[in-house]
Every structure is written in structure tokens, then in C-alpha cells.
Amino acid sequence: MGEKANPESEATPPVHKWAPAVVLAWLIPGGGHFLLRRPGRGGLIAACVGAMFLLGLMMRGALFQPQTGDLLTTVIYCGGFFGNLMSGIFYLLTVWLGYSQPDVAGHVHDYGTKFLVAAGLLNVLGMVDAFEIATGKKD
Amino acid sequence: MPRMNLSHFEAAALFAFFTSILLGIITKRTDRERVRYAVYCFVCFIAAIFGLSWLMYLGHG
Numbered sequence: 001m002g003e004k005a006n007p008e009s010e011a012t013p014p015v016h017k018w019a020p021a022v023v024l025a026w027l028i029p030g031g032g033h034f035l036l037r038r039p040g041r042g043g044l045i046a047a048c049v050g051a052m053f054l055l056g057l058m059m060r061g062a063l064f065q066p067q068t069g070d071l072l073t074t075v076i077y078c079g080g081f082f083g084n085l086m087s088g089i090f091y092l093l094t095v096w097l098g099y100s101q102p103d104v105a106g107h108v109h110d111y112g113t114k115f116l117v118a119a120g121l122l123n124v125l126g127m128v129d130a131f132e133i134a135t136g137k138k139d
Numbered sequence: 140m141p142r143m144n145l146s147h148f149e150a151a152a153l154f155a156f157f158t159s160i161l162l163g164i165i166t167k168r169t170d171r172e173r174v175r176y177a178v179y180c181f182v183c184f185i186a187a188i189f190g191l192s193w194l195m196y197l198g199h200g
Contacts, residue, residue: 044164048157055153058143108143111150118154122161129165139168 018134025130027088029123032130045126052119053090061112062103063094080113086120086127148188155184 025032029049033042064080067073084091103113132138145153163177 041164044160048161048164052154052157055143058141059145059150060142107147108145108150111145111147111154115150115154118158122158125161125165 013135018131021130021134022127025127026086026123029088029090029126032127033133036130036133038133041129045123045129049087049119049123049126050090052115052122053087053094056112056115056119057094057099059108059112059115060101061109061114061116062101063091063099063116064113080117083117083120086123087116088123090119147192151188152185155181155188159184 021032021035023032024035028046030042030044030046033039033045063084064077066081067077101109101112103109129138159177159180162180163173163175167173167176
């Protein structure tokens with residue numbers, strides 16, 4: 001016989017408990033871990049996300065703008081924009097400082113574009129980790 | 140800002156390096172497990188890069 005799940009332990013913890021850490025983890029990669037007193041992990045997340053984003057910029061990768069049309073266009077451009085946006089302050093600073101690289105042919109530009117999106121997706125993993133620590137699912 | 144000009148392998152290896160570190164950090168609980176898992180992921184990435192590269196080379200004819 002399988003054990004029944006305890007509804008209290010399964011319930012989502014109150015928002016005020018995890019929201020500050022998750023929002024800070026988005027805005028400043030690794031910041032959520034610093035808030036939760038995990039500076040080592042926070043520093044490594046910040047270094048990895050920052051390095052990926054910086055490498056993407058140095059390879060002159062393009063930033064996505066959301067576009068709709070057929071399904072593939074919507075998935076690629078909206079998904080790419082979401083990935084860029086998840087880099088938090090790196091993306092915001094880059095846009096505010098006027099970085100505008102057109103999408104041109106060439107493998108280095110192409111890798112740069114992927115690095116910029118991957119930096120944001122790695123930060124999403126960091127945000128999930130911060131959420132799990134804040135809610136006590138992880139030490 | 141300096142402009143980088145990397146080969147396919149260099150770019151893919153850098154991607155593998157940073158991604159492996161982050162996967163190691165967030166998925167394991169002890170430092171020893173993290174290092175082992177990060178190294179394991181990096182080796183898998185590099186093996187996949189070489190494997191797929193040879194596959195494309197041979198498939199291209």
C-alpha cells in the first residue's frame with residue numbers, strides 16, 4: 001500500500017516566503033542564493049550566467065524580439081525572448097545601453113545568440129534552486 | 140567590447156564547461172557529488188560533440 005500524500009506538506013508555501021528570493025534570483029543571477037545565505041552557490045551561478053551572457057555579447061549574438069506568425073516562428077522568437085529576459089539585469093542593462101546586433105549569417109554570431117539564450121535558461125535553473133531552498137525542499 | 144572569433148569546438152566546449160558547472164551546483168547536495176557530476180556532464184558533452192561531429196562528417200559523404 002502506498003502512503004497517502006500529506007496535503008499540508010504538498011501545499012504550496014506562502015508566497016512571501018519564496019517570492020523575494022526568486023525575484024532577486026531573476027534580477028541578479030545568484031542573488032537569491034545570497035539572500036538565502038548560500039554565497040558559494042550564488043557566486044558560482046552568477047559567474048556562470050554572467051560569463052555565458054558576456055561571451056554571447058562578445059560573439060555579437062542577436063537578442064530576440066517576440067514575434068508571432070506560424071507556430072515555429074512564435075515558438076522560436078517568443079521562446080528566445082523569454083530566454084533572453086531571464087538573464088535579468090544583464091539583459092536589461094544590455095538593452096538600456098543600446099546593444100542592437102542584427103541577426104547575420106556566421107557560426108560565431110549563431111553561437112553568440114545561443115549563449116545569450118542559454119544564460120537565461122541557466123538562470124531559470126538557479127531560480128528553481130532558490131525556490132526549493134526557500135521552501136525547505138532542499139538544504 | 141572585444142570581439143571573439145571562436146571555432147565550433149571552442150564555442151561548444153565553453154558552453155559545455157559553464158553548463159556542466161551549473162548543473163553540478165544545482166542538482167547535487169555535497170561538494171564532492173557536485174564536482175563529480177559536473178565532470179561527468181562535461182565529459183558527456185564533449186563525447187556528444189565528437190560523436191555528432193563524426194556522424195555529420197561521415198553522413199555528409
